[in-house]
Amino acid sequence: xxxxxxxxxxxxxxxxxxxxxxxxxxxxxxxxxxxxxxxxxxxxxxxxxxxxxxxxxxxxxxxxxxxxxxxxxxxxxxxxxxxxxxxxxxxxxxxxxxxxxxxxxxxxxxxxxxxxxxxxxxxxxxxxxxxxxxxxxxxxxxxxxxxxxxxxxxxxxxxxxxxxxxxxxxxxxxxxxxxxxxxxxxxxxxxxxxxxxxxxxxxxxxxxxxxxxxxxxxxxxxxxxxxxxxxxxxxxxxxxxxx
Amino acid sequence: xxxxxxxxxxxxxxxxxxxxxxxxxxxxxxxxxxxxxxxxxxxxxxxxxxxxxxxxxxxxxxxxxxxxxxxxxxxxxxxxxxxxxxxxxxxxxxxxxxxxxxxxxxxxxxxxxxxxxxxxxxxxxxxxxxxxxxxxxxxxxxxxxxxxxxxxxxxxxxxxxxxxxxxxxxxxxxxxxxxxxxxxxxxxxxxxxxxxxxxxxxxxxxxxxxxxxxxxxxxxxxxxxxxxxxxxxxxxxxxxxxxxxxxxxxxxxxxxxxxxxxxxxxxxxxxxxxxxxxxxxxxxxxxxxxxxxxxxxxxxxxxxxxxxxxxxxxxxxxxxxxxxxxxxxxxxxxxxxxxxxxxxxxxxxxxxxxxxxxxxxxxxxxxxxxxxxxxxxxxxxxxxxxxxxxxxxxxxxxxxxxxxxxxxxxxxxxxxxxxxxxxxxxxxxxxxxxxxxxxxxxxxxxxxxxxxxxxxxxxxxxxxxxxxxxxxxxxxxxxxx
Numbered sequence: 145x146x147x148x149x150x151x152x153x154x155x156x157x158x159x160x161x162x163x164x165x166x167x168x169x170x171x172x173x174x175x176x177x178x179x180x181x182x183x184x185x186x187x188x189x190x191x192x193x194x195x196x197x198x199x200x201x202x203x204x205x206x207x208x209x210x211x212x213x214x215x216x217x218x219x220x221x222x223x224x225x226x227x228x229x230x231x232x233x234x235x236x237x238x239x240x241x242x243x244x245x246x247x248x249x250x251x252x253x254x255x256x257x258x259x260x261x262x263x264x265x266x267x268x269x270x271x272x273x274x275x276x277x278x279x280x281x282x283x284x285x286x287x288x289x290x291x292x293x294x295x296x297x298x299x300x301x302x303x304x305x306x307x308x309x310x311x312x313x314x315x316x317x318x319x320x321x322x323x324x325x326x327x328x329x330x331x332x333x334x335x336x337x338x339x340x341x342x343x344x345x346x347x348x349x350x351x352x353x354x355x356x357x358x359x360x361x362x363x364x365x366x367x368x369x370x371x372x373x374x375x376x377x378x379x380x381x382x383x384x385x386x387x
Numbered sequence: 388x389x390x391x392x393x394x395x396x397x398x399x400x401x402x403x404x405x406x407x408x409x410x411x412x413x414x415x416x417x418x419x420x421x422x423x424x425x426x427x428x429x430x431x432x433x434x435x436x437x438x439x440x441x442x443x444x445x446x447x448x449x450x451x452x453x454x455x456x457x458x459x460x461x462x463x464x465x466x467x468x469x470x471x472x473x474x475x476x477x478x479x480x481x482x483x484x485x486x487x488x489x490x491x492x493x494x495x496x497x498x499x500x501x502x503x504x505x506x507x508x509x510x511x512x513x514x515x516x517x518x519x520x521x522x523x524x525x526x527x528x529x530x531x532x533x534x535x536x537x538x539x540x541x542x543x544x545x546x547x548x549x550x551x552x553x554x555x556x557x558x559x560x561x562x563x564x565x566x567x568x569x570x571x572x573x574x575x576x577x578x579x580x581x582x583x584x585x586x587x588x589x590x591x592x593x594x595x596x597x598x599x600x601x602x603x604x605x606x607x608x609x610x611x612x613x614x615x616x617x618x619x620x621x622x623x624x625x626x627x628x629x630x631x632x633x634x635x636x637x638x639x640x641x642x643x644x645x646x647x648x649x650x651x652x653x654x655x656x657x658x659x660x661x662x663x664x665x666x667x668x669x670x671x672x673x674x675x676x677x678x679x680x681x682x683x684x685x686x687x688x689x690x691x692x693x694x695x696x697x698x699x700x701x702x703x704x705x706x707x708x709x710x711x712x713x714x715x716x717x718x719x720x721x722x723x724x725x726x727x728x729x730x731x732x733x734x735x736x737x738x739x740x741x742x743x744x745x746x747x748x749x750x751x752x753x754x755x756x757x758x759x760x761x762x763x764x765x766x767x768x769x770x771x772x773x774x775x776x777x778x779x780x781x782x783x784x785x786x787x788x789x790x791x792x793x794x795x796x797x798x799x800x801x802x803x804x805x806x807x808x809x810x811x812x813x814x815x816x817x818x819x820x821x822x823x824x825x826x827x828x829x830x831x832x833x834x835x836x837x838x839x840x841x842x843x844x845x846x847x848x849x850x851x852x853x854x855x856x857x858x859x860x861x862x863x864x865x866x867x868x
Contacts, residue, residue, distance in 0.1 A: 156844050156845075158796075158802075160844060161806075161843050161844045161845055162806045162809075162839050162840065162843050162844075163837060163838070163839050163840055164837075164840065165840045165842060165843055165844035165846075165847055166840075168844035168847075168848075169844070169847065169853060172853060184845070184848050186799070186845065186849075187799050188799075189796045189797070189798075189799055189802040190796040190802070192793070192796070194792075195789060195792075195793045196769070197750060197769065197772070198772060198776070198781075198785075198789055199745075199769070199771075199772030199773040199774070199775055199776040199777075199781075200773075200776055200789050200790070200793060201773050201776070203789065203790060203793035203794075204793075206793065206797050207793065207796055207797055210797055287749070287750070287751035287752055287753075288752070291751075291752040291753075291755070291756065292752070317753070318709055318753070319709045319749050319751035319753065321709070321749065322749065323748070323749025323750060323751070324749075326746065326748070326749045326750075328828055329392050329396070329746050330392070330395065330396045330399065330746070330747070331396075331827075331828050331829060331830060331834070332396060332399060332400040332403055332830060332831075333396065333399045333400075333403065333710055333713050333714050333747075334749075335831070335833060335834055336403045336713040337709050337710070337713055337749070338834075339833075340709070340712075340713070361837075362836070362837045365835075365837050366821075366834045366835045366836055366837060367833060367834050367835075
C-alpha cells in the first residue's frame with residue numbers, strides 16, 4: 145500500500161475480539177478491499193454499553209473517556225457492530241451532558257465513527273462484485289442499528305451487490321431477545337423472543353440469516369436449529385468473495 | 388405489591404409456558420398492530436401530526452397548572468363540581484362521600500384505568516356500594532377477579548370458554564362457548580338492568596378540554612354513554628395530565644388516539660360531557676363531578692420523567708413490544724403494563740417496590756417508533772435504571788459484579804487476563820465451540836452460548852498473520868489489493 149492510502153481505525157468491539165474473531169478478520173479484509181489501510185489501536189476494550197444499559201453511568205463514563213482518548217488520533221473509526229456504534233454515536237455525547245469539554249470530544253468521536261456497512265456504502269462508495277451465487281439470505285435489522293443509526297438499506301445493498309437474493313422476513317426489525325444483560329436477567333423471556341425471531345426468519349425460507357450485530361449473532365446462534373445458519377455480514381461478504 | 392426482576396421473570400415464564408395465552412397475545416396485538424398501521428397511513432402526514440402532538444403535549448405540561456385552573460373555571464361555569472385529589476385514597480374518599488350523600492347502593496362504571504390505579508372498586512365495596520363494570524372486557528375481569536391484562540383490551544387473556552363459564556355461573560344457565568351472540572346478549576340484558584338501577588355513574592376521562600370544561604370519553608360499546616347519562620349523578624375521575632387546552636388540541640389528540648389504539652379513525656362513540664343536564668335536556672345526570680387526580684403525577688413535572696405524562700394510554704407500545712408479547716400483562720403487577728407500564732408504574736407507585744420493571748425491556752425502541760406522543764420510553768427506562776443505581780436498589784452482588792467488570796474493562800491487561808481466565812474456566816463446559824450455560828440462565832436447556840474463541844482477534848492481529856495473504860476461515864484466495 146502506498147503512504148497515501150486512506151486509513152481507518154478498527155473498533156473491533158469486545159464480543160468480536162473475544163468470541164467472534166473471524167468477524168474482525170473479515171472486517172479488516174473488506175476494508176482493505178475497499179482501499180483502506182487498517183489500524184488496530186491495541187488499548188481498546190469495551191465501549192461501556194453494558195454498564196450504561198444497567199444504569200452504571202459513572203462506570204460507563206470511565207470507559208467512554210478511555211475510548212475517546214484512544215481513538216482521538218485517528219481520522220475515521222469503523223466498527224462491525226451496530227449497537228456498539230450507536231453507543232459511541234448516540235450515547236457518548238449524552239453521557240457528558242454536564243461536562244462540556246468531554247462532550248465536545250465525545251461529539252468529535254461520534255462524528256467520525258461508522259458502522260461497517262454504513263462506512264462501506266456511504267463513505268467508501270464500495271460494493272462487492274457480484275459472484276452471482278443467487279444465495280437466498282434474510283437480514284435481521286438489529287434494534288440500535290435500525291432505530292438509533294437509521295441503517296438498514298446499507299447491508300441489504302451490499303448483500304444484493306454481492307449477488308445474494310435478499311428475502312424479507314416478517315418483522316425484520318423485531319428484537320432478537322438479546323438486550324445485553326436482559327438475556328441473563330430474564331432468560332425465559334429472552335429465549336422466547338429469540339425463538340419467535342428465528343421462527344420468522346425460518347419462515348422466509350432463506351438458509352442464511354445475516355446481521356450486523358455481534359450481540360444478536362451470539363443470541364440467535366444459541367437457539368437456532370439445523371436448517372439456518374446465522375452469520376455476520378462481514379463474514380458473508382468475505383465468504384462470497386469479490387476476488 | 389412488588390415486582391422484582393425475579394418476580395417479573397417468574398410471572399412471564401408462566402405466560403410463556405401457556406400456548407393458549409401466547410396465541411391470544413399474538414392474535415390480539417397483531418390485529419391492533421396492523422389496524423394501527425393502516426389507520427395512520429390514511430392520514431395525510433401522520434409523522435407531522437405526531438410531531439405536532441408531541442410539541443402540544445410538552446407545551447401543555449409546561450403550563451399544566453394554568454390549564455387545569457382554566458378547566459376548573461369552565462367546568463364550574465357549566466355546572467360541574469370539580470374536586471382535586473392528591474392521591475388515590477383522597478379520590479376514593481370523594482367518590483364514596485358522593486355515593487353516601489345520594490344514598491347510592493349500586494354504581495355503574497365505564498372502563499377507567501385511573502379507577503384501577505386507585506383501586507376504586509375495593510373502596511366502593513368497603514363503603515357498601517356495589518360497583519359494576521359495564522365495559523364488556525372490564526366486566527369479564529371483574530367477574531373473574533383479575534387485574535387488566537392490557538390497557539385497552541383488559542380481558543384479552545380470557546378465552547370464550549372461560550367467559551362462557553363465568554357467565555354461566557352468574558346466570559345459572561349453561562351457556563355454550565361457541566355462541567358469541569348469545570353471550571353478548573346475556574351481558575347486554577344483565578348490564579342494562581344495572582344501568583337502570585344504578586344511582587351513580589362512574590367514568591374515567593380520555594381527555595379534558597380546558598376551554599369549555601368538558602370531559603371527553605372515547606368508547607366503542609356505548610356503555611360509556613349509558614353510565615354518564617342514565618344515573619342521576621356522574622363522577623369522572625381523570626389524571627391531571629390528561630388536559631388539552633383547546634378543542635383544536637383535542638382534535639389532534641382524538642385523531643391519534645383511536646388510530647394508535649385500535650386502528651379506528653375514531654372510536655364508535657366520542658362523547659363530550661360539559662356539566663350536568665340543562666333545563667329542557669331530554670336526559671343526562673342532575674349532577675356531574677370531575678375529580679382531578681394527582682397521585683404522584685405532579686412530582687414528575689419539570690424533571691427527567693415529565694415526558695412520561697405525555698402518554699394518552701393508547702397501548703400502541705404494548706402491542707409492538709416484543710417483551711409484552713411474550714410476558715403478557717400480568718407480569719407487570721400493575722394496571723399499566725408494557726413499556727409505558729414499566730416506566731410509569733415505578734414512577735407512580737415506587738421504584739423500590741417495582742425495581743424489576745425498568746429491566747423488563749431489551750431497549751429495542753419499537754415503542755418509540757409507534758408512540759403517538761413520541762415518548763422516548765427507552766431513554767426513560769435507562770434513566771430509571773440509573774436512578775436505581777443511584778439509590779442503591781440493585782442487589783449487592785450485582786453492584787459488585789458490574790463495578791468489578793467495568794474496572795477490569797478499563798484496563799487493557801485486565802480485560803485480556805479476564806478473557807483468558809474465562810477461556811480456562813469455560814473449557815470443561817465447552818463443546819464444539821459452544822459453552823453450556825448454568826441452569827439458572829438456561830432453564831429449559833434450550834440455549835447454547837457460542838463460546839469464547841480459542842484465539843482472540845487481537846492475538847491474531849499481533850501474530851502478524853493478518854497481513855494481506857491471511858486467508859479468511861472460508862476463503863483462501865488472495866485478496867485483490
